[in-house]
Amino acid sequence: MRVLILGCGYVGTEAGRQLVAAGHSVVGVCRSAERFEELKSMGLQPEVGDLTRREDLERLPGPFEGVINTVSSSKGGAAEYRSVYLEGTRTVLDWLRSQPLKRYAYTSSTSVYAQTDGSWVDESSPATPAGETGSLLRDTEDLLLDANRERSVPAVILRVAGIYGPGRGFLFQKFLAGEATISGDGSRFINMVHRDDVASALVRLMDPTLAAGIYNCVDDEPLPQGEFLRWAAQSLDRPVPPSAPEPAPGTRKRGVSHKRVSNARLRATGWAPAYPSWRDGYRAWVEAIRAGQPIPAAQLGATEA
Numbered sequence: 001m002r003v004l005i006l007g008c009g010y011v012g013t014e015a016g017r018q019l020v021a022a023g024h025s026v027v028g029v030c031r032s033a034e035r036f037e038e039l040k041s042m043g044l045q046p047e048v049g050d051l052t053r054r055e056d057l058e059r060l061p062g063p064f065e066g067v068i069n070t071v072s073s074s075k076g077g078a079a080e081y082r083s084v085y086l087e088g089t090r091t092v093l094d095w096l097r098s099q100p101l102k103r104y105a106y107t108s109s110t111s112v113y114a115q116t117d118g119s120w121v122d123e124s125s126p127a128t129p130a131g132e133t134g135s136l137l138r139d140t141e142d143l144l145l146d147a148n149r150e151r152s153v154p155a156v157i158l159r160v161a162g163i164y165g166p167g168r169g170f171l172f173q174k175f176l177a178g179e180a181t182i183s184g185d186g187s188r189f190i191n192m193v194h195r196d197d198v199a200s201a202l203v204r205l206m207d208p209t210l211a212a213g214i215y216n217c218v219d220d221e222p223l224p225q226g227e228f229l230r231w232a233a234q235s236l237d238r239p240v241p242p243s244a245p246e247p248a249p250g251t252r253k254r255g256v257s258h259k260r261v262s263n264a265r266l267r268a269t270g271w272a273p274a275y276p277s278w279r280d281g282y283r284a285w286v287e288a289i290r291a292g293q294p295i296p297a298a299q300l301g302a303t304e305a
């Protein structure tokens, strides 16, 4: 397959690397040429482009059978969400009419599930985010679901949990900086997934024989927020962070939820995470710190989903 990756950031670049390793031909789009050498070294063909600009899409060296959209709002607010996710997807969908498309994949977020009762949620659970940014993610999903219904656009939506991996991990980095607090009694569930497993899910979903629609992308072990911090403290012989009141609803961009996200539908495609538990995924980083090795530079973009 010739695959286009829009937004070669933390996840998109790894997805590109895995696709090339699996024998696909991959064009990777960045907003600047700064990372061209890195992408070339992984076998990707780098191109500069902005998905909100139709003329940039027209210039790309297609035709493409697979398109993966992993652009992010770069920590922006509602205006950036609207421009990059909603309007960007609209622009891409329009341009895709000219492509021999077999599969389109878009990375949404498990933050669209606003449940606060600690229940298990799957793709059929209500997804009604309270905040404006969450609603924009849902609107983007709906745009793709409508395009699938009305024009048979073979779109899959990956609802991704809090991403961690080399150099990135929202709560862990707060812990290392001495800024983490246990929320309330620490029992609120959070959900994580390793970057490499998000990438392998995107690769798996390029198979056009799999059903279009929504798939959750999360590891096997939702965990209480306090348990993670107590584990980090114990693993690194550091003090357990203090407790603080739960953040008030509406104080975080992606909301404050309490739910356990199921990956059963994604697993049923044959995908299996290399890091089924965050304990596996953080092992190398913890061991590096214990061995006194330098901590990788923080990567932007992490959220608690």
Ligand SMILES: NC(=O)c1ccc[n+]([C@@H]2O[C@H](COP(=O)([O-])OP(=O)(O)OC[C@H]3O[C@@H](n4cnc5c(N)ncnc54)[C@H](OP(=O)(O)O)[C@@H]3O)[C@@H](O)[C@H]2O)c1
Pocket (backbone or CB within 6 Å): 006, 007, 008, 009, 010, 011, 012, 029, 030, 031, 032, 049, 050, 051, 052, 069, 070, 071, 072, 073, 074, 084, 088, 107, 108, 109, 110, 160, 161, 162, 163, 164, 300, 301, 302, 303, 304, 305
């Ligand atoms: N991080 C998390 O914990 C998390 C959780 C749930 C879902 N997600 C979703 O997962 C996806 C991948 O996240 P990530 O962490 O890999 O993001 P990331 O590291 O921030 O990478 C996103 C990439 O998109 C590029 N980009 C932004 N706007 C663009 C535009 N208009 N045109 C073309 N490229 C553009 C950025 O380019 P520049 O380098 O030029 O800025 C960046 O390289 C995103 O859709 C994100 O919303 C993330």
